[in-house]
Amino acid sequence: MKYPPQFLTGFALLFWGWQTEMMIAGIALATIIEGARFTQVKYDFKQRDFRNVWNLCGAIFIGVFFFVYTSGGGYDFLTIIKWLPMIFGLLAVVVSYSESRIVDYRVFRLFYWERAGKKIIGLDFTYPYIATIIAATSAANVRDIWFYAGLCAVMTWALWRFRSKSYPVWLWILALAIVITAGFAGSVGLQMADSYVTERMVEYFAESLREDTDPFKTHTAMGQLGKLKLSEKILARVHRAGVKINLADPVLLIESSYNTYRRTAWYTARSAFKDLKPEKNGVTWRIGKGTPGPERIAITTELKKGSGLAFSVERAVTFESLAAKKVGVNRMGAVKLTSAPEFLNYSVALGKESTNIGSPDHFDLAIPKNLEPVVGAIAKELKLATLRPETVLAVVSRYFAEKYSYSLELSGRRGKIDPVADFLLRTKQGHCEFFATATVMLLRKAGLPARYTVGYLAHEYSWLEKSIVVRGRDAHAWVSVYIGGKWRSFDTTPPSWVSADAENSTLLEPLKDLFSYIGWLISTWRNSDSDTDYTLPIGVALVLLMIYMVSRSMGGTKLNRTKISSKEDQSGEIRSGAESGLYKLEKKLAKTGRGRHPWETYSAWIARIEDNETRPVIKCVQPLLDLHNRMRFDPTGITETEKKNLDEGVGAAITLAGRISDGGS
Amino acid sequence: MPPAIAYKTYWLTSSLRHFARERITSAGGMVIGCIIVSALLGLDTNRTLAFQAFTLLTTLFFFAILFSFSFKARFGVNRDLPRFCTAGEPFKYRITIRSFSDKAMDGLSLMEKLADPRPSFAKFQTLREPGEEQRNRFDTVFGFYRWNWYIEQRRNNPPPERVLPLIPPGGEITVDMEMTPLKRGVIRFDSTGITRRDPFGLLRSLVNIKSGQSVVVLPNRYKTADVRLPGVRKYNQGGVALASHVGDSEEFMSLRDYRAGDPLRKIHWASWAKSGKPVVKEYQEEYFSRHALILDTFGDGGKIFEEAVSVAASFVASVDTGESFLDLMFVGTKAYRFTSGRGMGGGEPMLEILSSVKACTDKHFSLLEKAVIERAPILSGCVCVFLQFDEERQNFVKRLIGMGGQLRVFVVTDDETKIDAGPMKSSPDRFTVLEYGSVKDRLSNL
Structure with a gap:
């Protein structure tokens, strides 16, 4: 070595x-x-x-x-x-x-x-x-x-x-220069490849990750080709509390609503955010009117860079324990946070009805021109114009339930036909965005103000975590319809969508969930502002x-100092037993032309150099070879007495070697 | 029965490990480790620069692989091995390498390759490790420890890699090699490898030259104190000649007058013709000592058995039989007896036999007892090397004592306190317990 x-x-x-x-x-x-x-x-x-x-x-x-x-x-x-x-x-x-x-x-x-x-x-x-x-x-x-x-x-x-001595030094230098150049080119190429792959992956998973939801615009997957990709990653955890509550009952988490549809995307018109003032404790924010009841929904989630839309729920009155610098709401019911912790843990107090969403306007009744013929024909077929609002909801719900089915397959576009029209007339199958958009149009045609709402359906109760977990695949779109002077949720997507989406889970999902839970526990502990601070005891x-x-x-370590020759220490080889005096003898004899070849054992060497002059030295050294070999190779080494004998013997041999003249072979 | 998949896994992993040791240098191993670490650290090329180290080292290794294909030289090898060596002691030999290339070659190394110690699948299925019944079911089925044990029995450390001096074009060089065999038996050399490293010193290219040879490894021997063999001289009919051969053969001494009853074949006709009265030839019938060295082979073949073989070998090597014979007796596939002394050859053939003695697991001690008792009348004394001193062996010793035999008993064990002297209580100077780990000291202080 x-x-x-x-x-x-x-x-x-x-x-x-x-x-x-x-x-x-x-x-x-x-x-x-x-x-x-x-x-x-x-x-x-x-x-x-x-x-x-x-x-x-x-x-x-x-x-x-x-x-x-x-x-x-x-x-x-x-x-x-x-x-x-x-x-x-x-x-x-x-x-x-x-x-x-x-x-x-x-x-x-x-x-x-x-x-x-x-x-x-x-x-x-x-x-x-x-x-x-x-x-x-x-x-x-x-x-x-x-x-x-x-x-x-x-x-x-x-x-x-x-370096190998089989090759000349110039070849070694040349080969290394080529390696360095090729390595540099490789690193540049690798970085470019990494950037390319990262961009593609972000696009690939964009629909199923909870990226920053835009309160003013949302793109849909309608009109795309392929299959809707859904993520099993846990994005949030929901815990219900209150009187007579079934902890496992599903909850619709609202992100935002939109009122204008154009070319497979929904937009929001007139929905500027209004900043709220917190209550005296600085962490409670009044979102809607009315008195909060006993029912609470606790939500924990991550907010990238501490800014974005918070999850809200129907009938939300106040947001509690929300330590954000700014909280804003708009007339669509979206709640926007600024400078909030990245690990959000807050509670929503519910009231008797939704009071945080603004009254409808003409945008909530508008139907795009390209959908008017299709929507009009279906509304006429169902005679929606003659029905009472509650009956309209029932008829529309039954219509979709009987004639349409849930599917994650994306059939692409047929020429210039709007995908919603294609859904209503031809394919009759699709995912929640189709159902929600089509329902909004039909309700508007029936004279009921309706909006397209996006968020998540929290339905999966985790017995490990004792809370409802919200995954990427639980993203959902439904309808908010204005009936009887208030907004309410209305969903025509077949209920089978929940189990259909769950079929895409992988075998590793339980393991991923476990790691996610552990990470959540650590994050909760790190971000807890409870009176119990575990930092000190830990x-x-x-x-x-x-x-x-x-x-x-340090127990049992004794420092035994030794002093060794610096020349021996500087050699290119690591030799245990380097302090053996036999090396000095070797050097002494080398000066007389009787040096040891690198490939010779000591026994072979002294046998080779034995002559009349060296015989006394050989006789002195021969019995010491065993000690030298043990010093070098025996893991237990030699005792102090044996080392002393070796040193004395070699010393005597060196003295005898001093009398030898030059000229040996 | 171990599943074939287990066997194939062990075979493959050992082959890979052997290949890696043969082909990858320590520097190459370090580079591989650095490639792995830099790959992990450099996964996100935006957060660290480790990806630059990854590409650089990968390129370096790739070039090393390319260079490793360029070594195509031809060599001849001649090994000058001794006939015997001793377990645990280094022995030297010379090896001559002849180059058939027209270019001088420098920077080459030599690696000796020993025979493959791994068992075949058929052998692996029938193997049993000593004490395997104490292993759990999983280990018994998959045979991992059995595999390791078998290889450990046959493995020897080849000589370390030797850097060769410059080989002139078409010339030859001779180097000295040294090797320390680990255990007795036979060392089989399979081939010799001449290696050349790539310019960066990461990988070795290898040219293999088939050169099968073997060396017998004699058992490790200890220095013993001057041990006198027990017993007196006994009459051996037929003298020395009959001791070594079968059939009548007597040593002629002198002539005497015929006495009634002398066999006619002893009459010396020429002398009768000369003297006119019947004359017979008189022979000298020899009296000399014959000792038995009895080796107990009824064990599991573990370290105690090996130590017992070393003890027996120590006696063979150091005891001066003088005018007497020494019979080595043990049981292998059957009961064996080998004789040395007085023209029968020195201890070397006996040591050679001891180098290949194996433990006997399928026979009974009574077989050895029977063989010894049959020869007891002509034995002057016995040196017994036992692996234990149970009732069976004690009864055997009692029988020998009863037949007038002089004994010296050695028991090799790992726990001295468990041994009861039994019938040897009355002769404590002739009964020695050799505890594993201190055998050397005990023998030298006898």
């Missing part, structure tokens, strides 16, 4: 310090680690000592992890990556000042590190440490050419030692854990 080249670690640390703007740390570590080359002081660290230091580094890592995830000050996992050279720098320093520098790979095992045989299967920790430094530097994400330049420099420097527990690990690490 070869030592890493001189100053490579130091260079990597300085590079890391520069890129991550932690130059002081980089210089300090580089100085300490590379300083080991200039000192003759080394310590006799055993494998157990390396293990203890590794445990200590692990304790520090846990502490850093806790700090990053509780401080909330813009730190994330990349922060931990950037700090890794400091976290594991302690082990690198210990290895640098160790005699042997070889760390048994079992030291890094989580369990059973003391099992298996005594033979050490070692590695030099320095190379993995250099790789860690480069990984940490990459996490700094400084977008210029210097990271790649530094990476190539470190790689070239490290590879020089391993912090204390972790500090105690660190202290325990530190004390385990």
